[in-house]
Amino acid sequence: MSSNRAGRPRARGTQDPDRTPRQEILDAAAALFGESGFAATSTRAIADRVGVRQASLYYYFPGKDEILLELLEASVRPTLDLVGAIRTAAPTAAAALYALAVRDVGTLQAGPLGVATLYMAPEVxxxxAFASFREHRAQLQAIYAELASAAAPAGHPVGPDALGAACLHVVEMVTTLPPRPGLAVEIAHACLGLAGLTGPVAAEAATAGASLLTGLTPATTAV
Incomplete structure (x- = not known):
């Protein structure tokens, strides 16, 4: 079923003509999940926030589990889909780590910024219903662990698992910060720092990572 089919009744007109009803449902649900929690948010409340009838919401999503799963998957899948290309193009693990962090920030900033706050919800x-998201996020953390540990200098005191978890949490922190130019770069440098890379070594990795990102699509890289 196409996600953008027209013809279902709306209680009032779309507030933003550039967004589809499906996108408005996702945005409204993300806001309500953040405000009230997943368990306390009903599909009726989501429909009311968007301005559609509850029956119309079911035309796009079978229920709120599916809404949340789409929000969660959209926060990790675009980055995972580019990991192979980043690894292939990166001259070093450090450059790949930098590029991954920048692109991951872009993925998170492209969606509702409160989504990452839902990762620790009991249901998630x-x-x-959310097993696929947990698996994909674990895959992403493992990639951060692999790249950060490979980039780290000999004798680095932090093991791969802790490095991977730290990098992922630093990246996901972007959803709690006001967007501003250069934020993705700062966060990517923070990941390099966690791996023990600073000064000219970090600068070289950043230059190489930024260069390889220019050849990747889709354009979700934050600046």
Whole structure:
């Protein structure tokens, strides 16, 4: 079923003509999940926030589990889809780590900024409905661990698992910060710093990572 089919009734007109009803549902749900929690948010409340009838919401999503799963997957899948290209193009693990962090920030900033705050919700952490997201986020963390540990200098005191978790959490922190130019670069440098890379070594990795990103699509790289 196409996600952009027209013809279902709306309680009032779309507030933003550049966004589809499906996108408005996702945005409204993300806001309500953040305000009230997933369990306390009903599909009726989401429909009311968007301005559609509850029956119309079901035309786009079977229920709120599917809404949240789409929000969660959209925060990790675009980055995972580019990991192979980043690895292939990167001259070093440090450059790949930098490029991954910048692109991951872009992925998170492209969606509702409160989504990452839902990662620790009890339902997201345990419910079978969100198993695919948990698996994909774990894959992303493992990639950060691999790249950060490969980039780290000999004798670095932090092991791969902790490095991967630290890098991922630093990147996801972007959803709690006001957007501003250069934020993705700062966060990517923070990931390099966690791996023990500073000064000219970090600058070289950043230059190489930024260069390889110019050849990647889609254009979700934050600046």
């Amino acid at each position: 952490r345990t419910a079978p």
